[in-house]
Amino acid sequence: MKDIVVSGVRPTGKQHLGNYYGAVTNFVKMQYEYSNAYFFVADLHSLTTHPNPENLSLNVKQTLIEYLACGLDPDKCTLYVQSDVPQISELYLIFNMLAYLGELEKVPTFKEKVRDNPNNINAGLLTYPVLMAVDILIHNAKKVPVGKDQMQHIEMTRNFGNRFNHIYKVDYFSEPHGFYYGEAPVSVPSLDGIGKMSKSKGENTCIYLADEPDAIRKKVMKATTDNGPTEPNQPKNEAIENIFNLMKIVSAPETLNAFDEAYNNCNIRYGDMKKQIADDMIEFLKPIRENIERFKNDDTLLQKVRNQGKEKAIESASKTLKDVREIIGLK
Numbered sequence: 472m473k474d475i476v477v478s479g480v481r482p483t484g485k486q487h488l489g490n491y492y493g494a495v496t497n498f499v500k501m502q503y504e505y506s507n508a509y510f511f512v513a514d515l516h517s518l519t520t521h522p523n524p525e526n527l528s529l530n531v532k533q534t535l536i537e538y539l540a541c542g543l544d545p546d547k548c549t550l551y552v553q554s555d556v557p558q559i560s561e562l563y564l565i566f567n568m569l570a571y572l573g574e575l576e577k578v579p580t581f582k583e584k585v586r587d588n589p590n591n592i593n594a595g596l597l598t599y600p601v602l603m604a605v606d607i608l609i610h611n612a613k614k615v616p617v618g619k620d621q622m623q624h625i626e627m628t629r630n631f632g633n634r635f636n637h638i639y640k641v642d643y644f645s646e647p648h649g650f651y652y653g654e655a656p657v658s659v660p661s662l663d664g665i666g667k668m669s670k671s672k673g674e675n676t677c678i679y680l681a682d683e684p685d686a687i688r689k690k691v692m693k694a695t696t697d698n699g700p701t702e703p704n705q706p707k708n709e710a711i712e713n714i715f716n717l718m719k720i721v722s723a724p725e726t727l728n729a730f731d732e733a734y735n736n737c738n739i740r741y742g743d744m745k746k747q748i749a750d751d752m753i754e755f756l757k758p759i760r761e762n763i764e765r766f767k768n769d770d771t772l773l774q775k776v777r778n779q780g781k782e783k784a785i786e787s788a789s790k791t792l793k794d795v796r797e798i799i800g801l802k
């Protein structure tokens with residue numbers, strides 16, 4: 472298909488099942504369906520938390536390794552590191568002039584971050600949606616495969632692109648849309664029973680793609696549940712809903728139905744359910760973990776992939792930046 476595709480993952484640590492099901496599995500499918508797909512390691516985005524330099528470069532490498540391990544093929548898509556493409560930073564500066572303080576302050580993820588980290592409310596955190604818009608617009612992408620949590624940022628990307636078109640009286644940027652396969656975007660729940668799986672919630676609430684079977688079993692067995700239903704067809708609370716949603720993602724539909732029926736008949740055994748979820752996760756993650764092991768010491772391959780992606784991404788980005796500079800009069 473012709474539509475241009477873009478998406479990325481921040482190198483803030485190892486990738487977890489949320490990143491996989493919310494984003495990377497779609498990247499892998501899309502690279503075969505779209506001839507112009509760009510996937511990147513969003514290292515500039517992760518600077519908002521001032522990562523230790525050594526950790527940052529290790530995490531960039533880890534994210535690249537995991538992209539390859541999940542099946543991204545550098546010959547089918549453009550696989551690059553965001554900071555290798557300096558045109559992104561220049562376009563970001565230009566788009567910062569188009570973004571209003573009021574709209575940026577209203578973004579729910581910004582408000583959340585202000586609440587969680589009151590000592591580090593930096594300007595980069597505020598303008599995060601601008602950088603994300605630039606990631607997408609720099610390739611003039613139309614489809615953006617992301618998890619549910621990112622959909623609002625895509626709406627802002629449309630606003631910024633349209634504003635550019637309007638101010639400079641051009642029809643240059645197309646409108647990008649969030650993309651997912653199936654009926655709704657996926658949100659993978661956290662193991663602590665509250666909300667979605669997220670790196671910032673801690674090791675024990677996430678299943679990482681690189682986790683060993685033992686670690687997976689231990690974490691899943693500790694996942695939050697309750698004392699079980701006391702009456703037939705009792706509504707599920709958030710923690711129970713989460714554990715069922717996890718099973719829906721990793722297990723066969725018949726397995727899920729059997730446990731759902733047991734819940735509704737008040738004879739569910741959460742221990743058995745968690746064991747089944749852990750077994751299914753271990754089985755599913757085995758080839759990915761093996762691939763991670765295979766790629767992790769192949770620095771020659773990783774460097775080659777990175778250089779190849781950089782070249783292709785710069786080609787597309789510099790064309791957009793050249794056009795933008797001309798449109799706005801920076802000739």
Ligand code: AMP
Pocket residue numbers: 479480481482488489490491492493494513616617618619620621657658659660667668669
């Ligand atoms: P991040 O780790 O925040 O850079 O997210 C990278 C991608 O993973 C984005 O497309 C997110 O929407 C997606 N993602 C992160 N956590 C989850 C989750 N728990 N469920 C579904 N998608 C997620």
